Amino acid sequence: METTRTWPWMLVTAFAPVVWGSTYVVTHAYLPADSPLWGATLRALPAGLVLLLIARRLPRGHWWWRSILLGVLNIGAFFVLLYIAAQTLPSGVASSIMAAAPVVMMLMAWALVSERPTVRALVGAATGILGVTLIVSMAATAVDPWGVAASVTAMVMSSFGFVLTKRWRSDAPLVASTAWQVSSAGLLLLVVALAVEGAPPALDGAAVAGFAYVSLAATALAFVAWFAGLARLRAGTVGIIGLLNPVSGVALGALVAGERLTGAQLVGIAAVVAGIAVATVGGRRPVAEAASTVAPPTLPHERAA
Numbered sequence: 001m002e003t004t005r006t007w008p009w010m011l012v013t014a015f016a017p018v019v020w021g022s023t024y025v026v027t028h029a030y031l032p033a034d035s036p037l038w039g040a041t042l043r044a045l046p047a048g049l050v051l052l053l054i055a056r057r058l059p060r061g062h063w064w065w066r067s068i069l070l071g072v073l074n075i076g077a078f079f080v081l082l083y084i085a086a087q088t089l090p091s092g093v094a095s096s097i098m099a100a101a102p103v104v105m106m107l108m109a110w111a112l113v114s115e116r117p118t119v120r121a122l123v124g125a126a127t128g129i130l131g132v133t134l135i136v137s138m139a140a141t142a143v144d145p146w147g148v149a150a151s152v153t154a155m156v157m158s159s160f161g162f163v164l165t166k167r168w169r170s171d172a173p174l175v176a177s178t179a180w181q182v183s184s185a186g187l188l189l190l191v192v193a194l195a196v197e198g199a200p201p202a203l204d205g206a207a208v209a210g211f212a213y214v215s216l217a218a219t220a221l222a223f224v225a226w227f228a229g230l231a232r233l234r235a236g237t238v239g240i241i242g243l244l245n246p247v248s249g250v251a252l253g254a255l256v257a258g259e260r261l262t263g264a265q266l267v268g269i270a271a272v273v274a275g276i277a278v279a280t281v282g283g284r285r286p287v288a289e290a291a292s293t294v295a296p297p298t299l300p301h302e303r304a305a
Helices: 002-030 035-056 063-088 090-096 103-115 120-134 145-167 174-197 205-232 235-241 246-258 263-280
Strands: none
Touching: 002 205, 002 235, 002 246, 035 063, 035 174, 035 205, 063 145, 063 174, 063 205, 063 246, 090 103, 090 145, 103 120, 103 145, 120 235, 120 246, 145 205, 145 235, 174 205, 205 235, 235 263, 246 263
């Protein structure tokens, strides 16, 4: 049974969205709000360099361009688009759009890695999305179409990048392959930040500590955990576990910032947990076993390789 064999990896994977949820509080309280490109750079680049120092290994052959592409999809452009969405949309609208990621990941995984979505997974995803909608409690307000476009693009792009990461399995250790993505994203962001925003912003002690947290914990460790889950679990399962992000955000907001949880939010949290349970308890065998019997379809550029 999948849960018996993979629940430790579900817990490892869950570390990522839980920590990502905490970045809302840290960013709002301690980090500069007027330098989004530098904010993304200072989050990604130190994390990538630390992982490279640990891995002590550089990519070879086609992993140079693959790492750059995956770094842009999963981290670099994603961080920037997410910031634009957060600045132009109510948090409820942005979070609800991002909550569609599990379904998008399931469909992309079906096309790219032959992981057919199960009824349990779809029901669990629908329950979790409903829960996120209750958690964020969308208010009736004007919606910026550019913000919607940024949020949808970020959601689709990262979902594609995550499934592509699963398809392009590297023989390198997990820390090394993660380091290649994060560091390449950080270097590209550095160039863009210097060109667009100029010199980096001045940081006080609290901001330095905040960036250390979002870089080392919420980027380096979180992406290692997330990619470990993608390597060992179904993409749809990983996507549904990702719904813990808004749960973590509102829970920490209540504990740290003194925000009050409403009855609808408590019901939403319960719905997200129920959706994850429905999608992951029991069901089909682990991906590691299924992968040996089902070959993913070949992409056009891979046929020529």
